[in-house]
Amino acid sequence: MRKLFGTDGIRAVAGEPPLDQHTIHAVGLALAHTLSHHIAQPRVLLGSDTRESSEWISKTIGAGLRQGGAVVESAGVITTPGVAFLTRKHGFSAGVVISASHNPWQDNGIKVFGGDGYKLPDEQELEIESEIFRRLADVPFAPETSTAIPVQSRYRHDYEVFLRQVVPALNLRDKSIVLDCANGAASAIAPELFATLGGTLHLTHSHPDGRNINEHCGALHPEIVAAETTARKADLGITLDGDADRALFADANGNVVNGDAVLLLAARDLQARGELKDNTVVATTMSNMGLEAALGTTKIRMLRAPVGDKYVLQMMRQHSATLGGEQSGHILFPSHSTTGDGLLTALLVLDIVQRSGKPLHQLVADLKVFPQVIVNVRVREKQPLEQIPEVSERIQEAETALKGKGRVVVRYSGTEALARVMIEAESREEMERHAERIAQAIRSTLGV
Numbered sequence: 001m002r003k004l005f006g007t008d009g010i011r012a013v014a015g016e017p018p019l020d021q022h023t024i025h026a027v028g029l030a031l032a033h034t035l036s037h038h039i040a041q042p043r044v045l046l047g048s049d050t051r052e053s054s055e056w057i058s059k060t061i062g063a064g065l066r067q068g069g070a071v072v073e074s075a076g077v078i079t080t081p082g083v084a085f086l087t088r089k090h091g092f093s094a095g096v097v098i099s100a101s102h103n104p105w106q107d108n109g110i111k112v113f114g115g116d117g118y119k120l121p122d123e124q125e126l127e128i129e130s131e132i133f134r135r136l137a138d139v140p141f142a143p144e145t146s147t148a149i150p151v152q153s154r155y156r157h158d159y160e161v162f163l164r165q166v167v168p169a170l171n172l173r174d175k176s177i178v179l180d181c182a183n184g185a186a187s188a189i190a191p192e193l194f195a196t197l198g199g200t201l202h203l204t205h206s207h208p209d210g211r212n213i214n215e216h217c218g219a220l221h222p223e224i225v226a227a228e229t230t231a232r233k234a235d236l237g238i239t240l241d242g243d244a245d246r247a248l249f250a251d252a253n254g255n256v257v258n259g260d261a262v263l264l265l266a267a268r269d270l271q272a273r274g275e276l277k278d279n280t281v282v283a284t285t286m287s288n289m290g291l292e293a294a295l296g297t298t299k300i301r302m303l304r305a306p307v308g309d310k311y312v313l314q315m316m317r318q319h320s321a322t323l324g325g326e327q328s329g330h331i332l333f334p335s336h337s338t339t340g341d342g343l344l345t346a347l348l349v350l351d352i353v354q355r356s357g358k359p360l361h362q363l364v365a366d367l368k369v370f371p372q373v374i375v376n377v378r379v380r381e382k383q384p385l386e387q388i389p390e391v392s393e394r395i396q397e398a399e400t401a402l403k404g405k406g407r408v409v410v411r412y413s414g415t416e417a418l419a420r421v422m423i424e425a426e427s428r429e430e431m432e433r434h435a436e437r438i439a440q441a442i443r444s445t446l447g448v
Helices: 021-035 056-067 078-088 122-138 153-164 186-195 224-232 260-270 291-297 309-319 342-356 389-402 426-444
Strands: 010-015 043-050 071-077 094-098 107-114 178-181 200-204 236-240 247-251 280-284 301-305 372-378 407-414 418-425
Touching: 010 247, 021 043, 021 056, 021 094, 021 107, 021 122, 043 056, 043 078, 043 407, 056 071, 056 094, 056 107, 071 078, 071 153, 078 107, 078 153, 078 342, 094 178, 107 122, 122 407, 153 342, 178 186, 186 200, 186 342, 200 224, 200 247, 224 236, 224 247, 236 342, 247 260, 247 342, 260 280, 260 291, 260 407, 280 291, 291 301, 301 309, 372 426, 389 407, 389 418, 389 426, 418 426
Parallel strands: 043 071, 043 094, 178 200, 178 236, 280 301
Antiparallel strands: 010 107, 094 107, 236 247, 372 418, 407 418
């Protein structure tokens, strides 16, 4: 079982284990050593988001990589999918992103992509973990003043060119768009990109100060862009998270359009063009039952993967699926990208809207969302829930009571010390009662 890597890399409070200077340096050493099994002098591309800790973490892991024999280059502040794209395009052995995605500014993280642009499989992360622990035990660590790696601006330019080429015919000349950059990695890229598309762009939360990333903005708070879209009388709103690997939307009426709705409109568009392989879409255990029902009206099959876009992608590759994603806004278009990309998703949604000649709300009007409640419980440790009698009994009671007319999903967050209790049912009162009983069982046994 992995101890450092979660569903999306290593993530913690910056400066505290496992994101203390010693461990970060060991991560660099371990990654360089692991890569050197396959290539004599590996090349690694670094990128980061806008957190104030990203600079010193980049320097520290860069020093470890170089000490381990790797050549390190930097793309500076750039989105996570930007690093994935550039790693593959320019033949790097690996890409490393310093980001904690949607987490608050105090947190940070380390995400690693292989030379093929894909997130590392669990078994490879486990191999790197073993090497990290060996390095921590065997190599004395003396803090040093690590030098900054010069940023090469051509990498960001290459990524912007790629995004624009995906939808060459897109022109927003008659559209008004609100774009929330979450004070994150897209704050520099998005304005330049959208400036080439025409139309009127209302840019919000695009002035990062190191501590305002995701703060009351971005994909964690889609109601903010929804309200702004209505206030501006705009046609559509787009909101990204801190590292811009996901996007959510708002229609002209101020309604939030989440990842499930994006999967629905994208699936139908691909199906109409004969590009939806086997009429199959991969979602997750958290996707609403309403999505499954709406897709079924046009005979599109929905498969469910565990939460985490890397697991969605694994199932997509198993079934050769051409579309997958999460309710949270990670949408995967494997014909264009190896990972979720919020800016790419935004461009493709705008392209679908433009080609359809319909407003966004009409394209997803028949998505009838089943009532859903999610209760988050902060935990001190992550014991297997099925091994805790009180918790498993409450879950079994809920499943029996719903009798196939709802769903119960209880799982740990892969990026935070949280247990998530999700229930869907036709009766909101019954749903909330069972969710709270399960949550209370978790609090009483594992709660902080």
